[in-house]
Amino acid sequence: MLLHNKLSKEELKKQLENENFSRKTFSFYRYVIIDNPQEFRDQLYQKWFELDCKGRIYIAREGINAQMSVPEHKLDDFFLFLNSLIELQDMPIKWAVEDDGKSFYKLIVKLRPKIVADGLDDNAYDVTNVGNHLSPIEFHEQISRLDTIVVDMRNHYESEIGHFENAICPDADTFREEIDIVVDDLKDKKDQKVLLYCTGGIRCEKASAYLKHHGFEDVNQLHGGIIAYAQEIKQLGLDSKFRGKNFVFDERLGESINNEVIAKCHQCGATCDTHTNCANDDCHLLFIQCEECRDHYQGCCTDECTEIIQLPLEERKLLRSKFHDKYSKSQIYRKRIRPKLKGIKN
Incomplete structure (x- = not known):
């Protein structure tokens, strides 16, 4: 079988519109050594194509980063396959906050040098020396303390439509640009408690290790990111301290966390976060x-x-x-x- 898509965008979108079943959107990542990334990639593509999965998945020697849409009636088969692979067993899953089933219209599984394009030299610092992982409720309780610095580790176009209260949101176009801004702007506050967050937690793994390498003493990160926070806070019936919409890298381009619109149209200034x-x-x-x-x-x-x-x-x-x-x-x-x-x- 072909191990890549051959249909046009229009054909794929028409297929998706004509589906008579529901889909579930979720994401996951893991840093794990993959000995043969090409073989691993092809194995995933073949099985996920058979299960009619959609999504965008990046494979590298250092691990996997996946955002996916799977037919609801095939979820059991999907997770059975996931757990059959040593590298992906017991994978923590982050379910979409808002899900119309149209998040992805095709399956893309790509090989990459890294699962996140961070631009960092992993040999220059200890990537395993990461910050303290805070559960969503721990993050929620600590975020408003006067002795904490909250930093959004996402790009400006993500944070402008939604961010945590009192968070520092660097005006950066890329993760590489942002992490240097954070290190420089906070260079005189290395002894203070720093709370990092991102969409699903993956960028904070590298960011927290990088900050610790540069002498920051008390580095913490939101485990599971904004997605996990939104789910747990909703389940507990607490008021969210995340305002606005969470930017996502699929056809939805965002999911509302607290139904508040905090951004403006770039052309006229009207309230808008689309x-x-x-x-x-x-x-x-x-x-x-x-x-x-x-x-x-x-x-x-x-x-x-x-x-x-x-x-x-x-x-x-x-x-x-x-x-x-x-x-x-x-x-x-x-x-x-x-x-x-x-x-x-x-």
Whole structure:
């Protein structure tokens, strides 16, 4: 059998829409040595394709990072297979807070150098010397103490739609950029208690070890991340100290934690926390856009992109080469969207 998808995006989405059964969305990760990543990857793809799983899974020698959507009636078979693999036995699962069953439309299992693109040299510090893991309720109880520093270890586009109360949310585009900002900004507070959090906990594993390497004495991390926190706080009937929406890396682009909207449309400043990708595929930038601006700009981030999507295909191809030769996507974001965002925030 083929060990990769051959159908178009449109065909896959149509298949998903026509399904007459329910799906469950969840994520998991584990740092574990995988001796033959390619063989392991192919084994997973074959079995998960048979089970009609969707999702995005990264495999590296250092472990696995997975976000998945599985037919509800096949969950038992899925977990039976998971537990049949020594590397994945008794895997902690983080279930989606909001789940419409449409989180993924295809199965992607990729080999990567690392399961999280952190840009760090793992040989330069002890990656196993991680911070103290706090349960969601322990994190909840400690987060408001005056002697603690709470740090959001996610990128700016994640934290702007939702974050914990009183958290430091670095204005960073990448994890590598952010971790250096955190170390530098807190260099005079290395003796204070630091509480780190991220979506599911995986980034905090590396971040906590990196902070300890740089002399931070009391480093703690939210075990299971925002997802685990939201689930446990809801079960206990407590008021969430996470405000807004949790950004997720699938078709949903977010799940509300406390039904509060704390972000603004990047184009008009209206209250909104709906992310979208620019409808100009040669741009495809991720930004926040309200319904009115979506109609006005036809789903694009700027007037320029709105004009481009009206052009004939051949003209767009000519512009495409110039567009990508001149700027990277991160440069374009800083030039076009970030100034607006900063203006709205201020």
